[in-house]
Amino acid sequence: MSPLALPDGVEITGPIEDRYEEILTPQALELIAKLHRELNGRRLERLEARAKRVKEIADGADLGFLEETKSVREDDSWQVAPLAPGLEDRRVEMTGPTDRKMVINALNSGAKAWLADQEDANTPLWGNVVLGPLNLRDALDRTIDFTSPEGKAYTLKPDEELPTIIVRPRGWHLPEKHIKVDGEETSGSLVDFALYLVACGQKQIDKGRGPYFYLAKMESHLEARIWNDAFKIGQDFVGIPQGTIRATCLIETLPAAFEMEEILYELRDHSSGLNAGRWDYLFSVIKTYRTRGADYIVPDRNTVTMTVPFMRAYTELLVRTCHKRGASAIGGMAAFIPSKDEAVNTAAYEKLTADKTREAGDGFDGSWVAHPAMVETCKEVFTKVLGDNPNQIDKKREDVQAGDGSQLLDVKSTPGEVTAAGLRSNIDVALQYLKSWLEGRGAVGIHNLMEDAATAEISRSQIWQQINNQVKTADTDELISKDLVLKIVDEVVAELPGDASDYDAAKATFLEVAVADEYADFLTLPAYARMP
Ligand SMILES: CC(=O)SCCNC(=O)CCNC(=O)[C@H](O)C(C)(C)COP(=O)(O)OP(=O)(O)OC[C@H]1O[C@@H](n2cnc3c(N)ncnc32)[C@H](O)[C@@H]1OP(=O)(O)O
Ligand SMILES: O=CC(=O)O
Numbered sequence: 100m101s102p103l104a105l106p107d108g109v110e111i112t113g114p115i116e117d118r119y120e121e122i123l124t125p126q127a128l129e130l131i132a133k134l135h136r137e138l139n140g141r142r143l144e145r146l147e148a149r150a151k152r153v154k155e156i157a158d159g160a161d162l163g164f165l166e167e168t169k170s171v172r173e174d175d176s177w178q179v180a181p182l183a184p185g186l187e188d189r190r191v192e193m194t195g196p197t198d199r200k201m202v203i204n205a206l207n208s209g210a211k212a213w214l215a216d217q218e219d220a221n222t223p224l225w226g227n228v229v230l231g232p233l234n235l236r237d238a239l240d241r242t243i244d245f246t247s248p249e250g251k252a253y254t255l256k257p258d259e260e261l262p263t264i265i266v267r268p269r270g271w272h273l274p275e276k277h278i279k280v281d282g283e284e285t286s287g288s289l290v291d292f293a294l295y296l297v298a299c300g301q302k303q304i305d306k307g308r309g310p311y312f313y314l315a316k317m318e319s320h321l322e323a324r325i326w327n328d329a330f331k332i333g334q335d336f337v338g339i340p341q342g343t344i345r346a347t348c349l350i351e352t353l354p355a356a357f358e359m360e361e362i363l364y365e366l367r368d369h370s371s372g373l374n375a376g377r378w379d380y381l382f383s384v385i386k387t388y389r390t391r392g393a394d395y396i397v398p399d400r401n402t403v404t405m406t407v408p409f410m411r412a413y414t415e416l417l418v419r420t421c422h423k424r425g426a427s428a429i430g431g432m433a434a435f436i437p438s439k440d441e442a443v444n445t446a447a448y449e450k451l452t453a454d455k456t457r458e459a460g461d462g463f464d465g466s467w468v469a470h471p472a473m474v475e476t477c478k479e480v481f482t483k484v485l486g487d488n489p490n491q492i493d494k495k496r497e498d499v500q501a502g503d504g505s506q507l508l509d510v511k512s513t514p515g516e517v518t519a520a521g522l523r524s525n526i527d528v529a530l531q532y533l534k535s536w537l538e539g540r541g542a543v544g545i546h547n548l549m550e551d552a553a554t555a556e557i558s559r560s561q562i563w564q565q566i567n568n569q570v571k572t573a574d575t576d577e578l579i580s581k582d583l584v585l586k587i588v589d590e591v592v593a594e595l596p597g598d599a600s601d602y603d604a605a606k607a608t609f610l611e612v613a614v615a616d617e618y619a620d621f622l623t624l625p626a627y628a629r630m631p
């Protein structure tokens with residue numbers, strides 16, 4: 100019997116720990132039930148539509164701009180809602196998980212905004228699902244503190260204006276198995292949304308900001324429409340004015356790149372722009388065209404930079420689309436993190452500066468960094484371009500032409516090769532990351548790079564694509580077969596720290612997502628199934 104007061108039809112199967120009742124309130128659970136009953140069927144339909152489109156592409160169809168929404172694209176009269184308080188100046192945004200220490204460090208980082216991540220950087224352990232919003236609420240109340248096992252004490256800096264908090268709920272694909280409504284698993288997206296809105300929505304408004312969100316991994320404007328409806332339901336339910344919620348949608352799937360205008364249009368009363376989620380985007384390019392042969396084989400992950408033609412085309416189109424509609428265009432994550440090795444560290448900052456300089460020059464209004472020590476660099480680079488202006492939405496980028504969208508699909512012009520070292524690196528990163536994820540850490544530094552769910556998806560999808568398209572390594576001329584991958588897996592595990600058995604669960608998950616005949620849509624799905 101749950102110690103919580105549960106609304107009719109709601110069941111909680113996860114343990115109820117200290118303070119959970121402050122987040123799993125009757126009001127929050129009622130909102131989850133309402134959202135589930137009104138929207139979950141549509142969510143499942145859209146997931147089926149994704150699978151149908153992948154099959155059509157496998158059969159030879161190509162993505163393109165939609166005929167049925169041409170009027171939305173050609174109508175120059177509509178704009179998204181005006182910039183909301185706290186979202187005018189987004190020149191540097193920090194991102195990171197919502198455990199107590201990271202919350203405090205992120206909010207003390209000096210960034211303009213902070214993406215509080217329930218998504219790529221988070222493992223959706225039951226504890227993380229409930230404690231994330233609790234930590235955010237404590238932060239808004241300024242009661243949050245933390246003492247590390249070594250005795251280091253953490254509190255928010257006094258009298259400091261905190262970065263604007265933007266919460267990123269899980270993508271539509273992930274269920275929340277610990278909360279059931281009418282016997283059905285709920286949607287991780289709707290659970291994260293509802294728990295945060297109820298716990299923190301009014302508090303944010305009282306502080307002159309609002310409940311703001313990042314929306315992840317969408318593939319269609321019809322998925323954005325479900326979010327918009329969730330916002331309308333949520334605002335009425337908690338009694339805040341319609342239009343108070345704002346959402347920045349990540350354009351991080353290839354199908355969504357063909358529907359940027361439509362996504363902004365669907366969310367226009369709640370929109371705060373688009374973000375170029377480069378890592379999931381690259382994953383999505385591989386995933387969507389994974390069976391279409393040589394023209395879509397992506398070279399070694401670390402050689403695909405943001406300046407290769409298909410990536411540049413997507414980011415420039417994103418800026419143009421946003422600014423045409425009065426929306427913010429936010430750049431993506433340079434995965435470099437500081438290193439104790441001086442040469443590596445210098446190179447990381449040089450690459451970060453080059454990446455943010457390109458984004459600022461291309462018209463982005465701000466961008467992301469993964470680490471507090473990188474906030475100043477990003478801020479300085481954008482300030483050189485923005486000066487005292489809070490953003491550059493008036494830079495319209497009319498020079499960028501979408502054409503028929505074929506530039507977005509031009510993978511074959513990407514310089515680079517598939518090499519033996521690239522394959523080994525993918526195997527190594529995927530194994531290490533999966534181990535970390537299954538242990539509850541969704542973001543981790545590996546070989547001086549930030550790795551999270553999106554970057555790991557690239558690694559395992561490249562391996563699947565290479566096996567299933569009979570790719571050979573350019574340098575050693577070896578066929579990338581299942582047998583070769585399994586041999587390297589054992590070699591890599593033998594070299595990694597700890598006992599080989601420490602990697603058993605990671606290895607089993609890796610085999611499901613990188614080597615199995617059937618391609619898993621997301622690595623987080625089989626990984627989540629393994630979790631309590
Ligand atoms: C593809 C995408 O979606 S990108 C967005 C999602 N991904 C992310 O948000 C990843 C964010 N980054 C991180 O999680 C971290 O930077 C990691 C895991 C990559 C590296 O973290 P660490 O190994 O702790 O790095 P490091 O030891 O250099 O950290 C130094 C300090 O900075 C803090 N720190 C580092 N990154 C962050 C962060 N993103 N947010 C808050 N604090 C941070 C650490 O907690 C640590 O604090 P301490 O000195 O008080 O102990
Ligand atoms: O979420 C961001 C990405 O790059 O993926």
Ligand SMILES: [Mg+2]
Binds near residue numbers: 219351376
């Ligand atoms: Mg992502």
